[in-house]
Amino acid sequence: MINKFIIQVQKLVTLIRAKDWWVSKLGPILGTAYGTATILDVSLFSIWSSLIFLLIALFLDATFASLINNICDQEEDHLSGKVNYMVGRSSLFIALILTANILPGIVVSVLLRQTPLILGVYVSNWLVFAIYSIPPIRLKQRGFWGILAIALGEGFLPHLFAALLIVSNAHKGLPVIWIILIGVWSFANGLRCILWHQMGDFENDLRARINTFAVNRSPQTLQKLGKWIVFPVEITALMGMLFLFQNTLVWILLLIYLITEYLRHYFWKLEIRIVAPSADNRMALFEYYEIFYPLGFIYLAIGKDPINLIFLGIYAIFYSKRLWWWLRDIYSLLRWEIPKYFHPVEN
Numbered sequence: 001m002i003n004k005f006i007i008q009v010q011k012l013v014t015l016i017r018a019k020d021w022w023v024s025k026l027g028p029i030l031g032t033a034y035g036t037a038t039i040l041d042v043s044l045f046s047i048w049s050s051l052i053f054l055l056i057a058l059f060l061d062a063t064f065a066s067l068i069n070n071i072c073d074q075e076e077d078h079l080s081g082k083v084n085y086m087v088g089r090s091s092l093f094i095a096l097i098l099t100a101n102i103l104p105g106i107v108v109s110v111l112l113r114q115t116p117l118i119l120g121v122y123v124s125n126w127l128v129f130a131i132y133s134i135p136p137i138r139l140k141q142r143g144f145w146g147i148l149a150i151a152l153g154e155g156f157l158p159h160l161f162a163a164l165l166i167v168s169n170a171h172k173g174l175p176v177i178w179i180i181l182i183g184v185w186s187f188a189n190g191l192r193c194i195l196w197h198q199m200g201d202f203e204n205d206l207r208a209r210i211n212t213f214a215v216n217r218s219p220q221t222l223q224k225l226g227k228w229i230v231f232p233v234e235i236t237a238l239m240g241m242l243f244l245f246q247n248t249l250v251w252i253l254l255l256i257y258l259i260t261e262y263l264r265h266y267f268w269k270l271e272i273r274i275v276a277p278s279a280d281n282r283m284a285l286f287e288y289y290e291i292f293y294p295l296g297f298i299y300l301a302i303g304k305d306p307i308n309l310i311f312l313g314i315y316a317i318f319y320s321k322r323l324w325w326w327l328r329d330i331y332s333l334l335r336w337e338i339p340k341y342f343h344p345v346e347n
Contacts (some may be wrong), residue, residue, distance in 0.1 A: 024286065024289075024290060025062060025154060025158075026055070026058055026059070026062070027289070027290045027291075027293075027294055027319060027322075028159075028189075028289040028290065028293055028294070029054075029058060029158050029159055029162050030051070030054070030055070030162070030294055031289070031293040031294030031296075031297060032159045032162045032163055032182060032186070033051060033054055033162040033163070033165070033166050034294055034297035034298055034301065034311075035241070035245075035297045036162070036163045036166040036167065036174065036178070036182075037166050037170065037297070037301065038245065038297050038300050038301060039174065039175065039178050039244065039245070040166070040167065040170050040172045040174060041304075042166075042170045042172065043301065043304065043305045043307070043308060044298070044301045044305075044308045044311050045305065045307045045308055045310065045311075046170075047166060047169050047170060049169075050165060050166060050169040053108075053111075053165070054161075054162055054165055054166075056104075056108065057105075057108045057122060057161070058158055058161075058162075060101060060104050060105045060108060061105070061122070061125050061126060061129070061158065063101050064101050064102065064105065064126060064129060064130075065129040065153065065154075067086075067097060067098060067101060068098075068129060068130060068133045068134065069129075069132075069133045070084050070085060070086040071086050071094055071098075071133075072133040072134055072135070072138070073133070074086055074087050075208075076205075076208035076209075076210050077208070079207055079208040079209070080204035080205070080207045080208040081204070081207075082204055105126065108122070109122060109123060115164075115168050117164060118161065118164045118165055118168060121157055121160055121161045121164060122161055124157055125152075125153055125157040125158060125161065128149050128152050128153040128157065129149075129153050131149065132146065132149040132150065132153065140210065140212065141210060141211045141212075142211065143211060143212065143213045143216040143217075144213050144216075146194075146212055146213055147191060147194045147195065147198065147212075147213045150190060150191075150193070150194040150197075151187050151188075151190035151191040151193075151194060152187070152190070153190075154190045154193060154194070155186040155187050155188075155189050155190020155191065155193070156183055156186050156187040156190060158186075159182050159183070159185075159186035160179070160182065160183060160186070163178070163179060163182055164179075175244070177240075177244065178241070178244060181237050181240045181241045181244070182241065184233065184237040185234055185237035185238050185241060188230050188231075188233045188234035188237060189234050189289070191226075191230050192226050192230045192231060192234060192274075192275060192283075195213075195214075195222045195223075195225065195226045195230065195275050196226070196273075196275055196276075196277055196283060198212050198213060198214035198222060199214055199219045199222050199223065199275065199276060199277055200277035201214075202214050202215065202219050219276075222275065223275050223276050225275075226274060226275030227274045227275055230275075231274050231275070231284070234285075238285075242254065245300070247300060249296060249299055249300060250296040250297075250300075253288075253292040253293075253295065253296045254288065254292065256292065257285075257287060257288040257291075257292050260287075260326065260329065260330060260333075261287075263333045263337070263338075264329065264333070267333060267337040267338075267341070268337075270282060272284050287322070287326065290319070290322050291319070291322055291323060291326060294315065295312075295315065298311050298312050298315060299312075
């Protein structure tokens with residue numbers, strides 16, 4: 001019975017492509033929620049229900065984005081040779097799974113009716129994903145408007161939703177500068193992600209005749225845009241965010257990440273890319289956003305109230321694979337590579 005349940009869960013995870021966004025997208029958004037609570041001097045434990053609600057709302061939103069994209073991309077994915085788990089599904093199956101996703105989303109929206117601003121942000125997030133994929137608007141096929149939609153849908157809007165939800169439930173005022181910095185940083189990061197994705201999918205999109213921004217321009221143009229405009233804006237906003245906390249811990253965690261990347265590059269010759277895709281998908285700052293960005297705020301919360309250790313445990317369970325990869329690399333570097341550097345083995 002348990003094995004059958006696990007198999008069904010695995011099939012659902014595959015169908016909604018949760019492996020593509022569970023850690024890389026939801027982890028940093030939760031980090032923004034933790035950071036907002038820290039700015040407000042609110043214990044994470046005191047807003048645990050809001051955090052669960054946030055996770056459910058974002059899960060439904062991200063699931064819709066994956067489903068509607070797969071449903072509308074069947075022909076293009078066939079032409080480009082990409083796997084699409086909606087191919088061969090009956091119209092009834094598609095209708096049922098969309099209904100199973102949209103109805104809970106409506107429930108979430110109804111629960112937000114007392115906060116029109118937050119409701120507007122949440123509904124807008126769903127609408128952006130809809131017009132990105134669904135004809136005849138289908139912004140995915142409209143060059144610049146496509147990358148703008150994804151930067152909003154995967155970056156700006158969910159992070160703004162997380163921050164505003166925590167503010168509303170904490171019943172405290174939030175510094176406007178935090179919202180501005182979160183907005184600029186998340187939009188720039190979302191833009192860099194879609195530039196990376198379109199560069200990696202350039203050949204597939206060209207074969208499938210998908211009129212993306214990369215196809216309209218060139219991968220080289222996207223690389224220059226991401227490297228010299230988008231990334232500097234993203235970094236500047238991130239530095240501003242960290243300065244607001246006036247705490248050395250958040251800077252120490254950023255330094256740990258940078259040292260880790262330097263050691264990987266020095267000893268293992270691993271390259272980290274700003275925009276251009278690589279074989280091992282090592283995109284600048286992504287490991288920081290997935291691990292150290294949320295962890296820093298959890299540690300700050302623990303310092304104020306030890307009961308917040310619960311969130312450290314929960315984080316370690318849900319993001320154990322990412323933590324394990326980093327710990328494995330650090331162990332290998334400290335145990336084997338660095339000693340060899342100081343005491344080279346004689347031939």
